[in-house]
Amino acid sequence: MRYSFLVFENGSSYLCQMPMELTILGTSSATPTTTRHPSAQVLCIKNRLFMIDCGEGTQLQCMVHGVKFQRIERVFISHLHQDHYLGLLGIITTMNLNGRQEPFYIYGPKGLDEIMEVQFKWSSIVLNYALEFFELKDDGFQIIYDDEYLEVQSFPVKHRVPCWGFTFKEKSPFRNMKKGVAESKNIPIEAFKFLKSGEDYTSPDGVVFSFEELTELPKLSSYAYITDTIYLPELAPKLRGFDTIYHEATYLHDMLPKAEETFHSTAKQAAEFAAIAGCDTLILGHFSARYHEMGDHLLEATAVFKNTLIAEEGKSYAI
Amino acid sequence: MRYSFLVFENGSSYLCQMPMELTILGTSSATPTTTRHPSAQVLCIKNRLFMIDCGEGTQLQCMVHGVKFQRIERVFISHLHQDHYLGLLGIITTMNLNGRQEPFYIYGPKGLDEIMEVQFKWSSIVLNYALEFFELKDDGFQIIYDDEYLEVQSFPVKHRVPCWGFTFKEKSPFRNMKKGVAESKNIPIEAFKFLKSGEDYTSPDGVVFSFEELTELPKLSSYAYITDTIYLPELAPKLRGFDTIYHEATYLHDMLPKAEETFHSTAKQAAEFAAIAGCDTLILGHFSARYHEMGDHLLEATAVFKNTLIAEEGKSYAI
Numbered sequence: 001m002r003y004s005f006l007v008f009e010n011g012s013s014y015l016c017q018m019p020m021e022l023t024i025l026g027t028s029s030a031t032p033t034t035t036r037h038p039s040a041q042v043l044c045i046k047n048r049l050f051m052i053d054c055g056e057g058t059q060l061q062c063m064v065h066g067v068k069f070q071r072i073e074r075v076f077i078s079h080l081h082q083d084h085y086l087g088l089l090g091i092i093t094t095m096n097l098n099g100r101q102e103p104f105y106i107y108g109p110k111g112l113d114e115i116m117e118v119q120f121k122w123s124s125i126v127l128n129y130a131l132e133f134f135e136l137k138d139d140g141f142q143i144i145y146d147d148e149y150l151e152v153q154s155f156p157v158k159h160r161v162p163c164w165g166f167t168f169k170e171k172s173p174f175r176n177m178k179k180g181v182a183e184s185k186n187i188p189i190e191a192f193k194f195l196k197s198g199e200d201y202t203s204p205d206g207v208v209f210s211f212e213e214l215t216e217l218p219k220l221s222s223y224a225y226i227t228d229t230i231y232l233p234e235l236a237p238k239l240r241g242f243d244t245i246y247h248e249a250t251y252l253h254d255m256l257p258k259a260e261e262t263f264h265s266t267a268k269q270a271a272e273f274a275a276i277a278g279c280d281t282l283i284l285g286h287f288s289a290r291y292h293e294m295g296d297h298l299l300e301a302t303a304v305f306k307n308t309l310i311a312e313e314g315k316s317y318a319i
Numbered sequence: 320m321r322y323s324f325l326v327f328e329n330g331s332s333y334l335c336q337m338p339m340e341l342t343i344l345g346t347s348s349a350t351p352t353t354t355r356h357p358s359a360q361v362l363c364i365k366n367r368l369f370m371i372d373c374g375e376g377t378q379l380q381c382m383v384h385g386v387k388f389q390r391i392e393r394v395f396i397s398h399l400h401q402d403h404y405l406g407l408l409g410i411i412t413t414m415n416l417n418g419r420q421e422p423f424y425i426y427g428p429k430g431l432d433e434i435m436e437v438q439f440k441w442s443s444i445v446l447n448y449a450l451e452f453f454e455l456k457d458d459g460f461q462i463i464y465d466d467e468y469l470e471v472q473s474f475p476v477k478h479r480v481p482c483w484g485f486t487f488k489e490k491s492p493f494r495n496m497k498k499g500v501a502e503s504k505n506i507p508i509e510a511f512k513f514l515k516s517g518e519d520y521t522s523p524d525g526v527v528f529s530f531e532e533l534t535e536l537p538k539l540s541s542y543a544y545i546t547d548t549i550y551l552p553e554l555a556p557k558l559r560g561f562d563t564i565y566h567e568a569t570y571l572h573d574m575l576p577k578a579e580e581t582f583h584s585t586a587k588q589a590a591e592f593a594a595i596a597g598c599d600t601l602i603l604g605h606f607s608a609r610y611h612e613m614g615d616h617l618l619e620a621t622a623v624f625k626n627t628l629i630a631e632e633g634k635s636y637a638i
Contacts, residue, residue: 034379083409
């Protein structure tokens with residue numbers, strides 16, 4: 001019941017299987033194809049849903065892949081190119097038609113609020129729920145959301161328009177009991193909640209047991225999202241220790257000049273970034289419409305960073 | 320070769336089979352479903368493409384159903400609810416990325432230009448082609464486009480925001496030769512072009528043949544598009560003689576109060592409209608997400624107007 005207050009009442013019974021789970025909804029770059037949609041993904045963190053980018057058609061992608069977008073709590077928009085935000089208004093209006101009442105929080109670049117407001121004005125939409133907009137700041141890593149269980153940061157990347165990446169770090173106000181230790185010392189179960197909260201336990205006969213002896217820090221998941229950007233190796237050390245990094249790989253490396261001209265990255269560069277950062281897993285996405293299948297991206301990246309995955313729409317990845 | 324100047328050079332070899340052919344891309348109302356997309360359709364008139372409404376995801380629907388949207392000449396937007404225009408910017412930017420140079424003409428309500436401009440501003444898009452916007456007027460039937468071969472009119476309907484219907488009437492500057500008559504009178508082929516243009520022919524021995532005797536008016540197609548609107552029987556007589564009318568049928572008639580409250584129509588009302596107008600064919604669309612299949616809409620409408628069709632996505636209808 002620890003997280004029960006975080007579960008939306010109007011949501012379905014959908015629960016993600018892992019503490020942090022990423023569902024990919026779109027893997028195309030600027031132009032969609034008949035098999036790839038514009039950028040969008042949903043991060044499920046202890047059954048709270050967070051959306052990252054929201055290209056055209058994302059509401060339908062949610063329906064097709066079983067993501068209950070009515071339950072999305074916050075959305076993070078990287079930049080104001082159409083393939084990253086055009087689906088937002090459709091989701092907002094459909095949530096409204098479906099009776100949403102919980103507030104919806106949007107984190108995005110300056111201008112996204114004006115884009116939304118102009119459309120609300122002309123369509124005479126009055127929402128049943130509060131929409132709160134937070135403007136991203138172009139000044140290094142910024143904590144843009146923080147609570148007991150989660151910290152979200154934004155950081156600028158380099159694209160043709162202002163663009164940001166995001167990090168999601170699971171937090172826990174509680175430590176975990178070390179397996180078998182409490183039992184071996186006859187610590188009563190009633191004492192566990194104090195120990196987990198970082199308080200020592202004194203037994204009825206006056207023996208003090210340190211919480212550090214009996215508990216340990218839990219394994220906490222972390223995820224970084226990086227699109228659209230030119231290769232930024234100087235950023236990678238700042239993401240050291242992250243479990244999973246999603247990095248755009250619009251082109252193969254033989255198209256490096258095109259990547260640089262359009263402020264995008266290649267599969268090889270994404271892999272080099274992951275190698276510097278030392279993450280566990282790299283997920284590649286944001287593929288140019290010129291590529292029909294992603295085998296070459298995988299080959300190119302795994303030559304540099306072995307644990308690389310190709311983002312597949314509708315697939316969920318444990319972080 | 321009569322219409323060769325109308326065929327876009329950059330288009331594919333796609334040709335519509337009939338003088339006027341309608342391809343349905345979206346049949347849902349406000350909320351899409353996994354099988355129905357927001358409103359959008361393409362009217363092919365002598366191989367020129369015209370789009371009517373452009374809901375979210377229309378560019379992908381074009382790709383899926385083989386409509387070369389790069390060849391679309393003009394788009395007509397009925398109103399500024401999201402399910403009717405959200406796909407427009409995606410199509411505009413993809414056409415740009417794909418090298419469009421021909422101008423693109425948008426006919427829509429006041430405000431659509433501001434919605435586009437705000438987004439161009441924030442995404443720093445500079446188009447390779449001209450975008451021309453024509454604001455619809457709330458004053459009865461208005462000719463909004465006219466050339467030798469086609470006349471398009473807009474007319475206001477009644478919805479929760481300003482909303483328009485559109486009529487498309489094929490025109491021809493030429494008459495057709497009556498079958499066998501010229502041959503029976505030994506009229507030389509060289510005279511045909513004058514006769515078709517409405518000039519009499521005088522034979523070398525001085526006999527005058529009237530163009531009316533030798534030619535006839537061609538059969539010209541006409542189409543009317545009506546969505547989203549409360550039932551407007553007073554409008555129907557103004558559409559008398561149209562071949563095909565597309566009319567929204569958001570609800571079945573047992574939901575008439577809901578239809579009236581939301582300024583929509585029922586299948587029965589759409590059929591009554593078609594019966595008053597006396598069109599050849601009625602196509603129903605814009606179905607509420609509450610309906611999973613449209614058998615009841617068809618039953619309800621055909622009881623009033625026999626030649627009713629249910630709009631099916633990806634299907635083309637000869638007008």
